[in-house]
Amino acid sequence: MKSAVETLNPTRVRLTVEVPFEELKDSLDAAYKKINQQVTVKGFRKGKIPARVIDQRFGRGAVLEEAVNDALPKLYTEAVNEAEVNPLGQPEVDIKELKDGELLSFTAEVDIRPAIEIPDYSGIEVEVDAVEVTDEDVEKSVEQLRERFASTNPVERAAAEGDVVTIDLEAKVDGEVLPDGIASGVSYTIGSGELLDGIDAAVTGLEAGGEATFTSELKGGSAAGKEAEVTVKVTAVAARELPALDDEFAQLASEFDTLDELKADSRKRLENMKQFDQATQAQERVLEKFLELAEIPVPEKLLEDEIQTRKHNLEHHQLGQMGLTLEKYLEFQGKTVEEFDAETKEQAVKGIKTQFLLDELVSKEELNVDQEELTEHLMRRAASSGMSPDQFAQAVVQGGQVPMLVGEVARGKALAVVVEAAKVVDTNGKAVDLSDEDEELATETVEAVTGDAEVSEDK
Known part of the structure; x- marks a missing residue:
């Protein structure tokens, strides 16, 4: 087998390969064997059909095509190794010439890893943020922990930001209640932004038993992305109470005593x-x-x-x-x-x-x-x-x-x-x-x- 490599650009090469026909013998034998197992000819047992009969009945071209398909991966790999290139992905193969009994010639274009020269990186300098923790950062962290241990107590007043309300929801699109547009007993903290846009304004100021209607774009469900008319009814209002920030809280929320x-x-x-x-x-x-x-x-x-x-x-x-x-x-x-x-x-x-x-x-x-x-x-x-x-x-x-x-x-x-x-x-x-x-x-x-x-x- 003879092969040559042509650099098309820094990331792509073309391999040209010429293979003497005798090097296809193993693939030709394999092609006849494969076809033998796939076809039947009257007068011959399956798998025992002579090569000349296969050529006559099914055409020498079919055998050559099968043989070439069998041989190409191995021939391509040999050419790649000989050219000492690092291919990326599958090649584009083009059969240029196939002379029965004489020669197989093909080209293969493929992307390759480019040759890269490692630059001198010893002089690289970068600036990063300083590690600074302020008292305000610490207070915010402790406050977040405190929020996790908040309790809620029912109140008989209008709902305000920070309160936890229990609500029932009904969503309509074009005047029709959605199949998945009803929810009952939903717990929601006013101001958290965890539900629909507009709900905070709708429930703020409502007492238990009050209801309001607002328009909002649905974020999920069967009508995600559509404008809906949402009716919200408040069934309960509870105020959140934070624990006192003292040693007792530290013992409650952590393994520390103070x-x-x-x-x-x-x-x-x-x-x-x-x-x-x-x-x-x-x-x-x-x-x-x-x-x-x-x-x-x-x-x-x-x-x-x-x-x-x-x-x-x-x-x-x-x-x-x-x-x-x-x-x-x-x-x-x-x-x-x-x-x-x-x-x-x-x-x-x-x-x-x-x-x-x-x-x-x-x-x-x-x-x-x-x-x-x-x-x-x-x-x-x-x-x-x-x-x-x-x-x-x-x-x-x-x-x-x-x-x-x-x-x-x-x-x-x-x-x-x-x-x-x-x-x-x-x-x-x-x-x-x-x-x-x-x-x-x-x-x-x-x-x-x-x-x-x-x-x-x-x-």
Whole structure:
């Protein structure tokens, strides 16, 4: 077999392959055997039809077509290995010549991973938010905890903001009560914004037994998105009472004996959260700078596929679970279809470039993923998917996705290498030490950029 490679652009090549006919012998034998099992000819036992009879009855062309289809994957793989290219996705194959008994000639165009030169990242500098927890932050955190321990007591007065009302609802569209437009005994906190737009104004000022009618756009159900006339009747009003902010509350709401100890713990937790946010911010900004330093061409077909994958995941998974259409989502976001498409393309380009660049760094630095790192990553992914580690691991193995998980961890390790070499300071000019940050955090940062799709090689 002879093959040659032609570079069409930095991300696409054309392989030209010539194969002497004798190299197709195994595939020809396999073609005759396959056809033998599929057809019957009077006078011959199934599977025992001579090749010359198959040629006469069904045509030599059918045999050659079957043989070529059988041989092409192996011949293509040999050509790819000989050319030392890294193909992405399936090739576009074109049979140029097929001379029976003489020669098979074909071309295969395929996208490839571009050659990338790792830029010098030792001079990367980024600024991140300082970790500052104010007394006001602590008070707000404690107040939120206090809200969770609030009690409600019935009152005989008009409902006001912050009260908990028990209500009955009836929704009509075009004068007709919806099949799913009636609800009774609904508990609602005025001002929470958890139900329909306009309901706060409607119930405020009503006593038990009072009712009001207002117009609102339905957020879900059989008439989601339509304007409805909603009648609300208040059946009970209760006032929320917060516990006193003292040592007794600290003992009720936590494992601490005093309010001062509870506040100190709240401050520490807030500091840890802000340190986590700071580390994530540093990784995101270092990655941005790293990408800016590199020249990374993106294959057109791969980009098209990535954009479609992102749109599909958004529409059929994320929005589908929320009962939203893409149109309604864009309306809530205040975006046009054109703006959404432009953002999706920008995110897809960034995701592909990130995979290419970090994969190249993984190779250059010879970064390996051990079993402990893979197991830790698998358990985190399982938790985020709502599956048990055993269920998730089984799904990963059955889906052939182990290499994908290994790739995710390896890219996280590569980003961690870049972050460790970068100079990171906060807004106060203080140097930020990220050397102790878990590589798993870097993996999460990379995942957020690259999305669910995986740039896959296919030979």
